[in-house]
Amino acid sequence: MTLPVMLGPVQQLKAACSGCSVRGLCLSAGLNSSEVDLLSTLIQQRVKIKKGETLYHAGDPLRSLYAVRYGFFKTTVISEDGREQLTGFQMAGEMLGIDAISNDRHVCNAIALEDSEACPIHFMQLERLSHELPSLQHNLHRLLSREIVRDHEMLLLLGNLNADERLAAFLLNLSHRMVARGYSSKAFVLRMTREDIGSYLGLRLETVCRAIARLRELEIVRISGRAVEILDLAALHSLVSGCRRAD
Structure with missing residues (x-):
């Protein structure tokens, strides 16, 4: 063997x-x-x-x-x-x-x-x-296009959204990607640290922690350690779209 x-x-x-x-x-x-x-x-x-x-x-x-x-x-x-x-x-x-x-x-x-x-x-x-x-060439082009779209989404995050909205968009993005893989849209585990999330979203660690606390207070999500439970998916969408901006 x-x-x-x-x-x-x-x-x-x-x-x-x-x-x-x-x-x-x-x-x-x-x-x-x-x-x-x-x-x-x-x-x-x-x-x-x-x-x-x-x-x-x-x-x-x-x-x-x-x-x-x-x-x-x-x-x-x-x-x-x-x-x-x-x-x-x-x-x-x-x-x-x-x-x-x-x-x-x-x-x-x-x-x-x-x-x-x-x-x-x-x-x-x-x-x-x-x-x-x-068909393979089409798939390769699709992957390249996906990267461009992801870059555009990142620019939108950094340019137009406040801290709470950035975190909400980040959680929604993970939720959508989990669903595509056959997992729950509302319960998943974060593989990255809060420092990683802050670096990606252009936020300081303490700002990430405050945004998490804020979403908890609004009863939109429950985050314990790295375990995430989305309590109100519609409210999370509304926060990202600007329909429910945090004060």
């Missing part, structure tokens, strides 16, 4: 897209069985990344895009004065590494927030295969 090869914190495992529980959210969405098999040939090994370890670093050359099979990641950039800015959270069915396509080098770090597994998809081979499979 051959044991899996260990490379530092990363364990390599044989990949197969056809049996993946999140294939409907990934590059294989909508592909027929033969197309899925062709895509699987680009993923020689899945990799396991332990909590706190880095999948890739800023400055690393582009070799692969990474489909998150399970787990949770954050992406960060380091400012010129050495401060870390969190730029996103990625969960099962989402892609990492798209930041490197423009200049062939990653501009951020991808760090596992819990024990996770990802499928490296060799980028040059993916480009070649996407030219042969229009």
